Amino acid sequence: MAALHESLQLDNELTSEKAAERIEYLNNELKKAEINYLHSDADELRSHVKESVKKLVKDSYLFPHQVKDAITAYLKVMAGDKSGRIV
Structure with missing residues (x-):
């Protein structure tokens, strides 16, 4: 995990909880973008x-x-x- 942390040059320690939160956030943003696209077309x-x-x-x-x-x-x-x- 330390090598990943170094390669990503993160300010804070990357934990599985933080990674899961980030993935959930990004999935929600993708859903919002898809909904906005559908509403525009x-x-x-x-x-x-x-x-x-x-x-x-x-x-x-x-x-x-x-x-x-x-x-x-x-x-x-x-x-x-x-x-x-x-x-």
């Missing part, structure tokens, strides 16, 4: 939403029946069906 956002819905539908067999019903009602409302009722 309507076509990319639409594509992302479609892919997310496809994945949700593909994995729906994993969800309990009540969760499936709630998801279906939500998607119907979002698609313009004001009743949100499951037929």
Whole structure:
């Protein structure tokens, strides 16, 4: 670890906790950047939403029946069906 510390020329000792915190911070920043990108490009956002819905539908067999019903009602409302009722 000392060799790594020297090669990185860090002011403070590098610990696994500090490294984990930094990795978490960088992952959060990447997520924020991706969200900002999606919000800035309507076509990319639409594509992302479609892919997310496809994945949700593909994995729906994993969800309990009540969760499936709630998801279906939500998607119907979002698609313009004001009743949100499951037929």
